[in-house]
Amino acid sequence: MIRAALLSLCLAGSAAAQDAGATARAAAADLEAAAIQLDAAEDARDRVAALTQTVQAFESGLAAMRDGLRNVTIRELELSRKLHAQEAEVAQLLGALQSIGTSADTETLIHPAGALASARAGMLVASLTPALTARTEALKADLTEVSTLRHLQQDAVDRLAKGLQGVQQARTELSQAMADRTDLPRRFTADPVRTALLIAATETLEGFASGLSELSDTPISPNDASIESRKGRLTLPVQGQILRRAGEADAAGVERPGIVVATRPQALVTTPTAATIRYRGPLLDYGLVAILEPQPDMLIVLAGLDTVFGEIGEVLPEGSPVGLMGGEPPNLQAAVSQSGERAGTARPETLYIEVRQGDGPVDPMDWFTTDKG
Known part of the structure; x- marks a missing residue:
């Protein structure tokens, strides 16, 4: 029974090691693939699309790496504390094993109470020895796991640093590619005067x-643009977590019909x-805004951006970059810190998303899907 319990403990430790490192190893592969994508984007026929996918791959890989690094750090800390707390027990265990393994004197094998007592003592030692051996193996496994996790931590930090450099390079190249882009179709040309008058006249x-609707004389063809069949299945425009749903009051008590998504600094926003556009x-008080029209009488409002791509009147393909969120790009120290005690501040930027149909707003979650709340 003792042996079974010790074996179970050893297997549990092994499983925990695999769980702690699996995410980090998978994230490392994702970041490596993203770096390869960045190199390939240079020769891509559609450079904007290639760089968009590259930025998104880096963002996913970096998020996974932060989570993986956090899991590895927590597991390594747990094991270190466990081993520290067992120092006295380990010393006693080593003493017992050494005394059993090195005693060769005949008199140590004879019990003072006689042969029967010696036999019973021998049986007791024989039953304890496998348990002591199993316990030793469990401790050895813990020490090996600590060493493995520490190496994995360093590798994760190195890959995180390279990933942060890669995503910044990809964002810079994407911004330049969007500025150079001339192949997008246009439904209409913006009228700055009429737009300024509309802004001044509305509160x-x-x-x-x-x-x-007054700023364009070219309506979208209903037959070509309907996305009703995709209702409830659209992907959120940005990687993040929903902070507030439609109708939920913010810290100031203000209720708005859209949702608020918390994102990491400089996260990419796509249509x-x-x-x-x-x-x-x-x-108004929404900051930098992009308003998209996917079909007649429907608008998607994206507010809180720091950079906006494209020009009014351009038709963006699905998945095209709309802009970037604000915030300073995290340095390595901040990224590592976010994997631990500062994880709650990992997504300081917020994107407001409102969907309007006809004359009023609708719940954006009627259109979008997410596996995170």
């Missing part, structure tokens, strides 16, 4: 959205479906 997002620029 709410609803009023501005209602007036957007969830093909859409026309109806507006891009500062708007």
